[in-house]
Amino acid sequence: MNTTEKHHFQAEIQQLLDIVIHSLYTDKEIFVRELISNAADACEKLRFTQAAGTAIHQPDAAVSIALTTDDKAGTITFTDTGMGMTHAELVDNLGTIAHSGTKAFLKQLAEDKRPDARLIGQFGVGFYSAFMVAKRVTVLSRSASPDESGWQWTSEGTGGYEITPAADLPRGTKITLELKDDAKDFAHGHAIERIIKRYSSFVPFPIELNGTRLNTVQAIWARSKNEIKDEEYNEFYQFVGHDHEAPLLRLHFTADAPLAIQALLFVPGRNFEGAGMGRIDSEVNLYCRKVLIQAKAKGLFPDWLRFLKGVVDSEDLPLNISRETMQDTALLQKLNKVLTSRFLKFLDETAEKDAAAYEKFYGEYAKFLKEGVATDFTHKEALGKLLRFESSSLEAGKLTSLAEYVKRMGADQQEIYCLLAPSRAAAESSPYFEVFRERKYEVLFLYDPWDEFVMDHLREFDGKSLRHAEKAELNLEDTAKKEGALSDDAAKTLTDWLKESLTDKVGEVRVSKRLASSPAVVVDSDKHMTAGMRRMMKALSKDQDALPTARHDFEINPAHPIMVRLDKMRLKDSALAAQVAEQILDNARVAAGVLEDPRTMLKRLDGLLEKVLGE
Ligand code: ADP
Ligand code: MG
Numbered sequence: 001m002n003t004t005e006k007h008h009f010q011a012e013i014q015q016l017l018d019i020v021i022h023s024l025y026t027d028k029e030i031f032v033r034e035l036i037s038n039a040a041d042a043c044e045k046l047r048f049t050q051a052a053g054t055a056i057h058q059p060d061a062a063v064s065i066a067l068t069t070d071d072k073a074g075t076i077t078f079t080d081t082g083m084g085m086t087h088a089e090l091v092d093n094l095g096t097i098a099h100s101g102t103k104a105f106l107k108q109l110a111e112d113k114r115p116d117a118r119l120i121g122q123f124g125v126g127f128y129s130a131f132m133v134a135k136r137v138t139v140l141s142r143s144a145s146p147d148e149s150g151w152q153w154t155s156e157g158t159g160g161y162e163i164t165p166a167a168d169l170p171r172g173t174k175i176t177l178e179l180k181d182d183a184k185d186f187a188h189g190h191a192i193e194r195i196i197k198r199y200s201s202f203v204p205f206p207i208e209l210n211g212t213r214l215n216t217v218q219a220i221w222a223r224s225k226n227e228i229k230d231e232e233y234n235e236f237y238q239f240v241g242h243d244h245e246a247p248l249l250r251l252h253f254t255a256d257a258p259l260a261i262q263a264l265l266f267v268p269g270r271n272f273e274g275a276g277m278g279r280i281d282s283e284v285n286l287y288c289r290k291v292l293i294q295a296k297a298k299g300l301f302p303d304w305l306r307f308l309k310g311v312v313d314s315e316d317l318p319l320n321i322s323r324e325t326m327q328d329t330a331l332l333q334k335l336n337k338v339l340t341s342r343f344l345k346f347l348d349e350t351a352e353k354d355a356a357a358y359e360k361f362y363g364e365y366a367k368f369l370k371e372g373v374a375t376d377f378t379h380k381e382a383l384g385k386l387l388r389f390e391s392s393s394l395e396a397g398k399l400t401s402l403a404e405y406v407k408r409m410g411a412d413q414q415e416i417y418c419l420l421a422p423s424r425a426a427a428e429s430s431p432y433f434e435v436f437r438e439r440k441y442e443v444l445f446l447y448d449p450w451d452e453f454v455m456d457h458l459r460e461f462d463g464k465s466l467r468h469a470e471k472a473e474l475n476l477e478d479t480a481k482k483e484g485a486l487s488d489d490a491a492k493t494l495t496d497w498l499k500e501s502l503t504d505k506v507g508e509v510r511v512s513k514r515l516a517s518s519p520a521v522v523v524d525s526d527k528h529m530t531a532g533m534r535r536m537m538k539a540l541s542k543d544q545d546a547l548p549t550a551r552h553d554f555e556i557n558p559a560h561p562i563m564v565r566l567d568k569m570r571l572k573d574s575a576l577a578a579q580v581a582e583q584i585l586d587n588a589r590v591a592a593g594v595l596e597d598p599r600t601m602l603k604r605l606d607g608l609l610e611k612v613l614g615e
Helices: 011-023 030-051 087-096 100-111 117-123 126-132 181-187 189-199 230-241 330-353 355-375 380-386 402-408 424-428 431-439 451-458 488-505 531-540 561-572 574-592 599-613
Strands: 005-007 065-070 075-080 134-142 150-155 161-165 172-179 207-209 249-255 261-267 283-288 291-294 309-314 416-420 443-446 464-468 509-511 520-524 552-556
Touching: 005 087, 011 100, 011 126, 030 065, 030 075, 030 126, 030 172, 030 189, 030 291, 065 181, 065 189, 075 181, 087 134, 087 150, 087 161, 100 117, 117 126, 126 134, 172 181, 181 189, 189 207, 230 249, 230 261, 230 283, 230 309, 249 330, 261 330, 309 330, 330 355, 330 380, 355 380, 355 451, 380 402, 380 451, 402 416, 416 431, 416 451, 424 443, 431 520, 431 574, 443 451, 451 464, 451 531, 488 509, 488 552, 488 561, 488 574, 520 574, 552 574, 561 574, 574 599
Parallel strands: 065 207, 283 309, 416 443, 416 464, 509 552
Antiparallel strands: 005 161, 065 075, 075 172, 134 150, 134 172, 150 161, 249 261, 261 309, 283 291, 520 552
């Protein structure tokens, strides 16, 4: 009886394999790291299952990883005594269920001119890297479940894979790679030894190569800081973080109270969420006295710190705690609070001690800090300290903290002002900025549409309210009438006429006390709304009609020549004056970024130009 089952790869996986087989020429050696990393994962799972008291096959077989090379046969073999895979797991894990990362990795490969194979592990498809070097891969696996039996999975990477029963296998997985002609070097022990030393020295299980023990298991985080070299830290980071670059920042600390903690945390060199990977998951592993409790522990840090990688070891955790009950214990919450506060303090210290490093960090990760301000009440204040913005008092490109802003504030200034604009030039020429320039008040320039919401959530800093420039109730100090300005009575008459002329296009019309060089400005009638918020709501809303329509108040500058002349024109040619009034309103809307469709005003503008040019 032929018991061979034939299976097809899922389309996305086949696509991935085609690229892996035909297009990835560099960094082929990373397949060693990926297969060892899978073996280590399987060992870790086994250790955990065993610790939880679940019965396993061959309970006395120690967990370990062994590699053998055979240069005559041109093969390399990876053996582990870990969890192994059942028939269903073989089908699911090696060929059927594409991880969410598959698509992202395919996209990355398609976009990069020189695809970076080293990233394959990041995307959760590391196993397939074996096909960069192998013309055939054979997996023999025996699950740790006592009732299961063994299976053989084999494939050439194209046209699917075959599964057949395999009797009398020991617990775990044995993967044999029949190397392609151009990859035969990997069948030599010395080549493999170099690669293991490079990528896998921190694997927390013994690794043997051709019968010789290579790594010594070490919990680097439990060692004293001053005896660890930078290279060791970086190697460890690359191991836990599945990264090939050096980390951007590193925090290694020990605490005794309120909890006994040893932690080694890293910030990756770049923000992977920004690199098109979709939402990333925290990769901080939780240990208790050097025994892994949970890989990629959930709840250890708030969501907005999900870019962190590393290890947290706490003696205060009960060793027998299960992954499920771990999730919402009070202990975990306490741990979360302590770790988060410590990390924020570290960022603040970094900003002080190494401005360049902090600036680099901020460039990559500002988005996460802002998310924290908007979602995490507990750490809002500490996060507020870490924000940076451009400011009217600094040259372009320079960033300020809120603390530095407060230090620069004059005695008469009560609030911290900020202005959302698409660019620095737009901010500086904004009518809303005029009163600040005149009064020499510093304004923070916000360029990210989310910043206004972030500032709203922050609300205050160092006891000073944060105020949007548009909403600031700030008057020009110099109330003495400028020469040629309309008198109070004349201005009142003009605003009344404007209200009548513009009727339902505006809310209130009033004399502005904030304008120095612009003729007029619009202000959202809703005390809590800014133009930027309206734009965001509109961009985010699926049902545009359901949005409340904005009503704008219209403020005029009675000292501006346009207003003075408009007042005269009103008496001479009220139809023309009405058109000009509408145009001024539209101009103010453009300045505020709230004009929906500028094309509608072009006709009017053409008409006005015609009049200006005369017969
Ligand atoms: P990832 O390791 O990120 O999950 P891989 O492509 O490297 O992605 O591996 C896919 C899956 O195959 C693993 O999640 C695991 O379930 C299974 N697997 C791979 N190698 C082994 C092994 N040596 N022992 C047990 N399971 C394995
Ligand atoms: Mg893997």
